[in-house]
Amino acid sequence: MRLPESQVAVLNAASATDERTIAQLAEATDLKPETVTGAVFDLRDDGLVTVTETVEEDVELTDEGVEYADDGLPEIRLYRAAMDVGGGDAVQMGQVIGASSLGGPQVDIALSNFARKGYGHIDSGELVPDADADPDADGEAAALSALAAGETVDTDVLDQLESRKLVVRHERTIRAVTLTDEGVTALMEGVETAETVDRLTPEMLTSGEWEDVEFTEYNVEADAPEVRGGKKHILRQTADRVKDVLVGMGFSEMEGPHADADFWINDCLFMPQDHPARTHWDRFALDVPPMEDIPEDLIDRVRSSHLNGVGDDGDGYHSPWSEDFARAVALRGHTTSLSMRYLSGHEVGELEPPQRYFSVEKVYRNDTLDPTHLLEFYQIEGWVMAEDLSVRDLMGTFEEFYSHFGITDIQFKPHYNPYTEPSFELFGRHPETNELIEIGNSGMFREEVLRPLGVECDVMAWGLALERLLMLMYGFDDIRDVHGTLCDLDLLRETEVLR
Template identity: 70%
Template sequence: MQLKESQVAVLEAASADEATSVDALAAATDLPPETVTGAAFELEEADLVAVSERVDETITLTDEGRAYATDRLPEVRLYETALEAGADEAPAQMGQVIGQSGLEGPQVDIALSNYARKGYGAIDSGEITADPDADPSVDAEANALEVLPSDEETAVERVDIDEKTLEGLERRGLADRRESTVREVTLTEAGVTALMEGIETAETIGQVTPDLLTGGDWEDVEFAEYNVEADAERFDGGNVHILRQTAERVKDVLVGMGFQEMEGPHVDADFWINDCLFMPQDHPARTHWDRFALEAPTHIDDLPAQLVADVERAHREGVGADGEGYRSPWDEDFARALALRGHTTSLSARYLAGHEIGEIDPPARYFSVEKVYRNDTLDPTHLLEFFQIEGWVMAEDLSVRDLMGTFEEFYAQFGITDIEFKPHYNPYTEPSFELFGTHPTTGELVEIGNSGIFREEMLEPLGVDCDVMAWGLALERLLMLMYGFEDIRDIHGTLCDLELLRNTEVTY
């Protein structure tokens, strides 16, 4: 019997008494695993070997998981510090407890998002309490980190950890679970007989070369058979993220509705982000708990002096004969402080003030689809950064009916026709309302945006003397309604599910 060299090597290395994995055969024959796999399937067709398959699932700690296995989970460290601060007897200042815990950066948000969820205590209005009956020693995730080896993959079936806890570790990015197909080869009786009778190595050519063609030798050689059914290594090519595809589609829709696109800085002065929007400087959303301030530089140098004076006057005194303003402190140094924008309405303020492209005459329509940054608690509908669909229309005699009609036209382009509205309060719009859509999977109402007619106290300092209706919509929430995603962390952020993105059919 004549066989290819790779087939002979695999046949001689295989055993009739026990199954041998492809990796073991590759090591024994000095052949690549894919060559061994191909040879094994060819031998199986000739009934010389039997090939079996099984799926092995392994788990290993990530770098973050290994760090927490050593230093303890952030929520456990926060709880222990809270106990030391006496929060089990009386509420303690959260900032002080966090500072004493040694938690920094993302660890703070992680601790806060898991603290109440695990029953360690409560966080409310900047104060933290600790449940004296909570017991970190029974924290399933913390115990799992201690059980899992820190530097090697372990078969899931060999660890005594329940599925819910494993899913929690994986969702938090503390452990990585992987599935792999293991193929094993066993000699059949026919294979043993063939080896006993003797096997010759057939000289075959696996690839056509220029020399074979030009010299004419291709007519005299034997070519190896090509198995089109053999498994090949998978290569996932790059493509445009579904979030980016939807953003581009949103832009196309708005341009088709007559809008022009705005551009502007991600880092901006609080003046543009909040003060121009008639947001009082003592508003809770303007504290360090809700914004990301810059360490260097800390302040902007260039602001239009007259506009600053007009905005300060609106805050202190109000606008018009009946205006009262906020009668609260207003500090220009605070207005000059730099931060990551919490909404793209800062772009609207820049454009409406004529600061970005010069004075704009009505009627006018502008939009942006850009990233914003908020110090929110992570959950299925909130991230620290997300994309906002900003838009505004400047014209005479605008009404809420015009605003609602614009939304109905926009969302209809994406097959969403069940938009609902709810009255709301914003410092910079009156009237104001939120938008909701029905989630296609859960049937629950999902907040998808905020909107209203800009107040006179905002527009008058900017030099605008006609109506402006405006909105901020969440791009990720639009995807939830379009595709049925229930957790935006599956499509955006460090926990992004790549397989979900690769397999989701894009609608356009």
């Protein structure tokens, strides 16, 4: 049998016939008592020793107890002084106290115990000692002396001393160890010391050697060297979270070109061609020929929508509409271009209500670069197509969406967009700062948008910058640190993952 070194030592020091205490074993093995205790328990678990536990009481004199053991109990000193002064007659209290050289609280202690223990009585300021009393036979004094000498005393008198706070009592467990038959057998068959090892090796595992080794202890609290693994980009994590929520709410993801005709980006959206957002200042036009393949009937319907409006009472914009401009290709300023493509039936065929679609993809806008604005950012875009949707449905949908990000108390501020009516800016309470913050733009697509696309029912839509959600939810203050070639690798490496 192979056992760890400490267990081998304890086993050898133990006896089958005599109980050995932990303290004795520690002395015999030259190990620390804690180590011996640990080894003893392991040996007992292996059935090699038995352990008996007895509770012993330690009695310790208090400081006051030690003082009285040395100087005598105050009541005895008082009695002896009274006998010395009066020889058994009544004596003046002051005189006795002076003679006894008791002081402070000891006087009261002496007086209260003097009568209780029959050393005499007190009468009109005079102390009357009982000449027959025998201070040398005082049980408490004897017990004090015995305790001071390390001897044991009777429980009754111990209780008395404890009540006078002259002693304190502690309990402690004494463990005594005896070898079992198995222990004796093991010793007779021979117990070897197992080696301690640093590393567990493949050889130890295959040979079974691991059973006989003891592993050296590590400082498990010490710092470990830094390890770097890969991590999904924080903005991708945020996008994943948004996609999870939307898919859970029944939305399907859209996909489509980043470079697209203005027709899909703006004209379908009923954005007048002379709208300020469509000037060359806000738009990234591409130096490529115009798009040729756009359904002609759709172009006609969109043109008519712009020029004449939709329905008997509809009016168009009083703005020119040029097909050339509509066919010009640019980088999309919003992913609503995808919504237009899907709603038109161009992407996945004619859509019958109900439908829910979303996209979390990049859009391009010529904005001033600053900590919160980039030329490219991710737009969360979503829409619901159904018969007879109301503003209340829109509100309920957004409350649900934002609640997944801890944003509550959604407020709907009436707003204007050329492509939705009614339109709302969405505000919500920041989960940490409790501030009212803008969290999106929404509305019901206008009939001027839907009818040319061939959609006869209602569609409600909303949009929001993903970066805005990231910054609001996770406290980034400069988006350039994470998005783009100026990103800081340390920041990316240290960024917490989203839960």
